[in-house]
Each structure stands twice: as C-alpha cells, then as structure tokens.
Amino acid sequence: MAYRAIILVRSLTLVGAICAVGSMSFADTFDWGARGRKAFAAWQCTSLAIISETNTEEAERLFPLGYALMAELLHGIQGGDVSESEINRLPIGITMNIGGGPSVDFIAGVVWANNFSALYDELMPDIEGAPFDDKKELQKYKAETRFRNENCELIR
Structure with missing residues (x-):
C-alpha cells in the first residue's frame, strides 16, 4: 500500500512539473540567440553560394x-520578446x-544587403593591376572553398 502511495505522489509531482513547464510562455523557452545565429549563418552561406556561382540550389534553399x-x-x-542580453x-x-x-x-533586407556586400568585398582579392576577370575567378574559388569548409549544406 505504501509503495502505491509513493508511486502516486511521484506521478503527481511529475504531472505538476510537466504542467508548470507547459504553462511557460514561448518567449521564456525560446533561444533567440541561437535562432539569430542560424539565420545569419544561412544567409552567409547563401551569399557564398551566390558568389561562387556553383551552389545555386543551396542558395535557393x-x-x-x-x-x-x-x-x-x-x-x-x-514585440519585446527578445531581451537585451539575447540581442547582445x-x-x-x-x-x-x-x-x-x-x-x-x-x-531584413538591410541586414541581407549589408552582409552580402561585406562578404563580396571580403572575398574579392586585392591584387594591384590584376584584370577584373582574374579577380572574379579567384573570388568564386574562395567562396566555393569557404562554402564547403563551413559545412553550409548541413544548415537545415
């Protein structure tokens, strides 16, 4: 009999804990920082795919x-759901x-455009006197290599 009472008390405690967790607001349990980092990584990889001109399907995804x-x-x-510490x-x-x-x-468009532009400039080699077409080919190669090295295809 005492064993059943212990199991009942533990079960009610577990149900209470589940209900308490279930009543928490979405904002309390949501990792905004991780969501932002994933968004940024997806767009960085999109930029690399576009610049490389070899991963168009990945850019579209x-x-x-x-x-x-x-x-x-x-x-x-x-909406005020993201705290200052999460923004930081x-x-x-x-x-x-x-x-x-x-x-x-x-x-979102400003974030996209500014980051694409910065990455485009970062990958463009600064070789004095080199023809633009040669610089562009090197930029494509650098973008393709970085796309692979950063495992962009794993972002889901």
Whole structure:
C-alpha cells in the first residue's frame, strides 16, 4: 500500500512539473540567440553560394530559411520578446543593422544587403593591376572553398 502511495505522489509531482513547464510562455523557452545565429549563418552561406556561382540550389534553399528565421527574430525584437542580453549574443552583422525601419521586411533586407556586400568585398582579392576577370575567378574559388569548409549544406 505504501509503495502505491509513493508511486502516486511521484506521478503527481511529475504531472505538476510537466504542467508548470507547459504553462511557460514561448518567449521564456525560446533561444533567440541561437535562432539569430542560424539565420545569419544561412544567409552567409547563401551569399557564398551566390558568389561562387556553383551552389545555386543551396542558395535557393538557404535564403528562404534565413529569411524566415530573421523575420521571426525581428518580430520578436519588435514585440519585446527578445531581451537585451539575447540581442547582445547575436552576430554583429545583425545587431549593427537592426536600428529600425518601416517594416520587418525592410530591416531584413538591410541586414541581407549589408552582409552580402561585406562578404563580396571580403572575398574579392586585392591584387594591384590584376584584370577584373582574374579577380572574379579567384573570388568564386574562395567562396566555393569557404562554402564547403563551413559545412553550409548541413544548415537545415
């Protein structure tokens, strides 16, 4: 009899714990920092795929993923669901571009455009006097190599 009482008490404790966890708000359990880092990584890999001109299918897969995650993050920031400490854990490429705008789409576009441009410039070799076509080929090679080295195909 005492054994059944112990099992009943433990079961009720477990049910209570599950109900308590279930009643927590989505914002309390959601890792906004991880969501932002994944969005940024998806867009970095999209940029690498576009610049390399060899991974177009991956670019078509990764851009919408990055956009969906970024839009979710930006809605969370605008709604006050993302704390200051969580914003501070986001990649600098996001935080320096989320100052404001007329809509989430506009802000996401600013984040995308500024980061694509920065990566494009970073990968373009600075070889004095080299023809542009040669620089462009080297840039494509660097982008393709970095796409592989960063395991972009694993982002899901």
